[in-house]
Amino acid sequence: xxxxxxxxxxxxxxxxxxxxxxxxxxxxxxxxxxxxxxxxxxxxxxxxxxxxxxxxxxxxxxxxxxxxxxxxxxxxxxxxxxxxxxxxxxxxxxxxxxxxxxxxxxxxxxxxxxxxxxxxxxxxxxxxxxxxxxxxxxxxxxxxxxxxxxxxxxxxxxxxxxxxxxxxxxxxxxxxxxxxxxxxxxxxxxxxxxxxxxxxxxxxxxxxxxxxxxxxxxxxxxxxxxxxxxxxxxxxxxxxxxxxxxxxxxxxxxxxxxxxx
Amino acid sequence: xxxxxxxxxxxxxxxxxxxxxxxxxxxxxxxxxxxxxxxxxxxxxxxxxxxxxxxxxxxxxxxxxxxxxxxxxxxxxxxxxxxxxxxxxxxxxxxxxxxxxxxxxxxxxxxxxxxxxxxxxxxxxxxxxxxxxxxxxxxxxxxxxxxxxxxxxxxxxxxxxxxxxxxxxxxxxxxxxxxxxxxxxxxxxxxxxxxxxxxxxxxxxxxxxxxxxxxxxxxxxxxxxxxxxxxxxxxxxxxxxxxxxxxxxx
Numbered sequence: 239x240x241x242x243x244x245x246x247x248x249x250x251x252x253x254x255x256x257x258x259x260x261x262x263x264x265x266x267x268x269x270x271x272x273x274x275x276x277x278x279x280x281x282x283x284x285x286x287x288x289x290x291x292x293x294x295x296x297x298x299x300x301x302x303x304x305x306x307x308x309x310x311x312x313x314x315x316x317x318x319x320x321x322x323x324x325x326x327x328x329x330x331x332x333x334x335x336x337x338x339x340x341x342x343x344x345x346x347x348x349x350x351x352x353x354x355x356x357x358x359x360x361x362x363x364x365x366x367x368x369x370x371x372x373x374x375x376x377x378x379x380x381x382x383x384x385x386x387x388x389x390x391x392x393x394x395x396x397x398x399x400x401x402x403x404x405x406x407x408x409x410x411x412x413x414x415x416x417x418x419x420x421x422x423x424x425x426x427x428x429x430x431x432x433x434x435x436x437x438x439x440x441x442x443x444x445x446x447x448x449x450x451x452x453x454x455x456x457x458x459x460x461x462x463x464x465x466x467x468x469x470x471x472x473x474x475x476x477x478x479x480x481x482x483x484x485x486x487x488x489x490x491x492x493x494x495x496x497x498x499x
Numbered sequence: 500x501x502x503x504x505x506x507x508x509x510x511x512x513x514x515x516x517x518x519x520x521x522x523x524x525x526x527x528x529x530x531x532x533x534x535x536x537x538x539x540x541x542x543x544x545x546x547x548x549x550x551x552x553x554x555x556x557x558x559x560x561x562x563x564x565x566x567x568x569x570x571x572x573x574x575x576x577x578x579x580x581x582x583x584x585x586x587x588x589x590x591x592x593x594x595x596x597x598x599x600x601x602x603x604x605x606x607x608x609x610x611x612x613x614x615x616x617x618x619x620x621x622x623x624x625x626x627x628x629x630x631x632x633x634x635x636x637x638x639x640x641x642x643x644x645x646x647x648x649x650x651x652x653x654x655x656x657x658x659x660x661x662x663x664x665x666x667x668x669x670x671x672x673x674x675x676x677x678x679x680x681x682x683x684x685x686x687x688x689x690x691x692x693x694x695x696x697x698x699x700x701x702x703x704x705x706x707x708x709x710x711x712x713x714x715x716x717x718x719x720x721x722x723x724x725x726x727x728x729x730x731x732x733x734x735x736x737x738x739x740x741x742x743x744x745x746x747x748x749x
Contacts, residue, residue, distance in 0.1 A: 363589075363592075365585060365587050365589035366589060366591060366592065368549050368583075368585070368589060369583075369585065369589035369590070369591065370591075371547075371548075371549065371578060372547050372549060372578060372581075372582065372583040372585075373578075373582060373583075373602070373603040373607055373651070373655055374575065374578045374579035374603065374607040374655070375603075375606060375607055376575065379606055379607075383602070383606060384591055387593050388592060388593050391593070464635075465592055465593045465594070465595075465635040465636070465637060466592070466635070466637050
């Protein structure tokens with residue numbers, strides 16, 4: 239496809255050119271994770287506490303968002319929702335596509351986060367809650383002071399995978415014309431025809447952010463697990479010349495993940 | 500002080516407790532003995548509603564809960580009357596020994612932090628763990644964890660402390676340190692109900708012993724009566740597995 243000969247210097251040039259659109263990518267990732275966490279908690283609660291009707295509804299929600307491709311969800315929300323809202327007299331045809339993208343990604347991560355919360359809460363030893371109740375704590379106190387902090391620590395490795403997965407998924411937002419990193423790369427490459435250089439630059443950017451996130455989460459996990467020094471020590475990565483290959487072999491591979499999943 | 504009336508508990512068709520009546524006076528130490536599956540732990544857990552009795556009435560220090568239809572606040576108030584020491588210790592894993600003891604004081608009883616800290620340190624010193632204030636449960640031995648568990652129960656200043664087989668998951672060599680702490684607080688006149696397999700300990704520390712089998716109280720009396728001259732055939736059979744001086748013969 240490329241009509242030009244490969245030149246490494248262009249990779250650096252495009253790296254710089256793509257950088258501004260990183261803002262949009264990160265905006266989508268972080269806002270959707272943030273909203274998704276709130277949604278996820280709300281959706282997980284009826285299932286944790288077995289609230290009759292709501293439990294079913296959140297089950298349906300989770301199955302839908304986990305069971306369909308995110309690309310289809312994007313289209314359904316972008317094209318479908320304005321039509322639906324028109325019926326009740328709300329006009330969103332001028333609303334920026336970015337909002338629809340953030341909404342879709344939020345609901346998408348919300349489904350996964352609710353499952354993550356459910357799993358992590360169930361993984362906290364039952365005796366912890368009993369001890370809390372036995373000393374006279376209310377259900378809310380027991381949940382917020384005893385269960386949640388422990389569940390949080392347990393869920394970090396899965397959560398890290400989720401955030402990194404979400405980061406990579408944002409590359410699909412270009413299909414609605416969003417100028418995040420992948421969208422920008424597409425536009426630039428159409429003009430310059432230097433596909434290889436641009437996509438190498440793009441891959442490097444995604445990889446760097448993933449690695450940074452991974453580092454951050456390992457550190458966070460260690461902090462949250464400071465009450466289990468033995469487990470934290472075992473998780474410390476051995477350093478050596480193979481570190482590079484291990485790291486680049488699989489970006490979403492968080493050390494210690496296997497141990498508890 | 501504590502009065503249980505006709506406590507019944509069923510899991511589906513299986514009736515675990517078949518109508519237990521029990522009265523415990525203030526300052527009394529009561530040991531509950533019985534074979535595994537007899538319902539003794541279930542009975543203890545009914546007293547703070549970790550198990551929901553199907554029928555009966557529980558009174559602790561004048562506060563009564565009818566188990567037919569208890570309200571949430573009834574259960575909550577009942578739980579505040581007692582404290583529990585668990586077989587598996589159940590210390591809060593993400594909190595230090597000191598934080599574990601402080602937690603109930605600060606969160607449930609709303610004691611100012613500094614005051615709670617002072618009292619918690621005193622209690623931890625009392626159970627011999629003054630040097631382990633900042634250790635997490637994972638850094639403590641089973642015996643040490645259980646002693647923190649006892650300090651945590653004492654901190655709440657409860658009407659009664661419920662001990663659910665406090666030494667059953669300990670290494671034999673760690674049992675002694677926990678028992679000696681329990682012995683020490685028994686002498687202070689705190690009301691205690693202890694489910695245990697430590698026969699000699701029950702004999703020594705309890706004012707009253709109750710033998711439960713198959714969801715019913717088979718026999719009750721002073722340790723002397725029950726251990727030296729049991730009346731019921733079932734009790735004799737159960738006690739025969741322990742040699743006279745109370746040491747296990749397995």
